[in-house]
Amino acid sequence: MTVSKIMDKEGIQRVLMRIAHEILEKNKGTKDLCIVGIRTRGAILAERVNACIKQIEGAEVPFGILDITLYRDDLTTVDMQPIVRETLIKFDITDKKIVLVDDVLFTGRTIRSALDALIDFGRPANIQLAVLIDRGHRELPVRPDYVGKNIPTSIDQNVKVILEESDKQEDQVIVKGRKSK
């Protein structure tokens, strides 16, 4: 098994800062803007993007955490129920511009679940998607608005985002497995 590091701590930080700038540019500031991260690593990244936004604009935007477990489309086929964690969205999302944040965009199924979950909280003005890594292989028509890095992968490779807060290791992005020819 080959393991290659494709992004380091500084690289991740630069990318998040760029995404923060892009979000502010596209939304023309922080008005009605909210950031929602998908548990576990998306939530951590969302918090960091929010910190970047504060650095740039001087104001924080409402921040929420979404657990999509209950909205997964494979709940009836998995052998063991996955652990449900708390969803924390303490603000009204109606008519807000929501930036959904996740670590890796792959099949798009997680995002589909997240969209369903968000809609249960209200009717936002729009939902945008920011991801650190887009590795391709979409199974649903999902398209990100902000991408940290595009990484062409083969389907059996594994992309892992390691973050200090969740993994107790220095931040990095690694790809496991060899790219099939």
Place this chain on the structure above:
Amino acid sequence: MSEWTKRNLLDLQQVSKEEIELVFQTAKSFKEVSAREVKKVPALRGKTVVMLFFEPSTRTRASFELAAKRLSADTINIASSSSSLSKGESVLDTARNIEAMNVDAIVVRHSSSGVPKILADNLNASIINAGDGCRAHPTQALLDMFTIREKLGNINGLKVAIIGDIRHSRVARSNICGLTKFGAQVTVCGPATLIPRGIEHLGAKVNYSLEEVIAESDVLMPLRIQKERQQEKFLPSIREYAIQFGINKEKLRRAKKDVVIMHPGPTNRGVELSAEVADGEYSIILEQVTNGVAIRMAVLYLLLGAKGKPAEEK
């Protein structure tokens, strides 16, 4: 974190402390769902849950039904009075026929201990015990423990007193089992005729003095005198019981400052608990009811998913 592998929930003896922790963690998430404007998640879409109640119930049945509905499962209710049971069909036959309609879980309450076990041994559907005779009422104990932990932070080291008709109480038995697993010291208190012999073997202490018990306990849990199970004369009169063992403001003067008062319901106001205490500052009775839905959602979610192998992380 522990994994859930059980197909049925019959009592708390069969589940480990780690599994109970998992129920609590899951319930915490589900509590948030019940606080939303849209109180529904699609987790159990397409599953069917049957409430098979051979004894009257308001709270437990409503709570289970809401729990199932908030998880998007379909529910049906079968009460003994309006079903073929009153025409002489056996419990097992009724359950088998219900199962033949492809249901996924049966929530059962019966006046005889062991009925859920018989169903679990003979059916493929998940069986959840909602109270069998004087034996067990696991979801009630789970919600009591969850509420205690939410209110007091920890169960370990707490002194919990269960007061009243211990003899006929499945709530008491399940609570003794669950609370002692988490390191609480459980004391039972009541008239000698209503304290069963050998209750110490479950891990509870016995103290016949209500005064002493009130003074030392962190949690007081008075139980209802079960009039429907009093064919023999265990008490001279309800009035005498209320005077000796009923909890009122006067007796609570000796209690700890941060004592909490719980009750599994239904309450007979003025008997085991005076109205002012039931509605008073120490009472967390309605919190118990709120948490009941979350606990039952957690139980349904975990039971209806467990098939053996762990799921892959996303």
